[in-house]
């Protein structure tokens with residue numbers, strides 16, 4: 001059995017990982033403030049005391065707009081902290097599983113991004129997540145960096161729960177139609193992560209070493225936020241509570257927010273499928289499986 005140190009238990013993904021990783025072995029799971037990614041000394045002490053086979057980092061500074069005014073805190077949490085975890089993982093031959101984002105790209109490619117495409121983040125969040133990826137790679141530890149996009153869960157404040165709420169409050173809803181990516185269920189992302197980890201043989205680090213690096217893992221296919229909202233409203237299990245009568249297409253320029261977002265940041269998941277024989281279902285299927 002594996003010993004897993006899970007950092008982040010209360011966020012969308014962390015909550016789901018608690019369930020899906022439980023059958024893999026002994027899980028030591030902590031969230032802020034019991035673990036603070038911006039406290040390097042504390043992180044080192046934690047890893048040295050737990051001595052895990054696998055470190056899973058589901059925590060991050062994820063407020064994309066607020067990061068524009070708190071770049072140093074975002075950097076400490078998204079770049080420095082993961083770099084420290086990677087250095088400690090290297091020392092004890094642990095595998096580091098970490099999550100990154102489609103926002104490392106600028107969204108101008110015009111077709112789904114592969115892992116070898118050149119990142120060019122447009123905002124502080126994307127920049128600090130990219131720096132985290134780079135710090136992990138520089139450490140030389142065995143790692144799985146899973147880049148994902150538009151993560152949602154039914155548990156708290158993400159896009160799906162917001163749309164369900166707006167549909168109960170607004171007769172006319174305006175949703176941006178010019179941002180395109182792939183909605184990813186936190187539950188399915190946790191499940192695919194656990195399936196990858198289940199393949200790791202603790203006695204054969206070379207198996208994971210050969211597969212170390214960045215992988216794109218997002219719901220299959222792509223849509224605009226408008227199309228996503230349309231599907232959420234259609235699949236709402238309690239439709240009778242909706243008051244919404246009309247969904248209107250809007251442009252990102254109508255909503256003034258601090259952080260610039262990439263317009264088309266769809267990820268190509270082929271490398272993961274080829275390497276591990278695993279893939280997430282089409283985003284609509286993921287939504288149907290999650291929303292009910």
Ligand SMILES: NC(=O)c1ccc[n+]([C@@H]2O[C@H](COP(=O)([O-])OP(=O)(O)OC[C@H]3O[C@@H](n4cnc5c(N)ncnc54)[C@H](OP(=O)(O)O)[C@@H]3O)[C@@H](O)[C@H]2O)c1
Nearest residue numbers: 010011012013032036037059060062099101148149150151
């Ligand atoms: N959400 C998305 O759309 C999306 C898209 C692409 C990639 N990702 C990546 O996917 C991963 C999981 O995202 P998510 O949506 O599950 O995030 P989330 O729901 O925002 O959860 C992030 C967690 O990190 C914790 N945290 C914040 N600062 C911390 C610190 N200094 N030390 C320790 N923990 C801290 C948060 O605690 P508090 O709640 O107390 O702050 C929260 O529990 C992240 O790496 C994220 O960058 C997310």
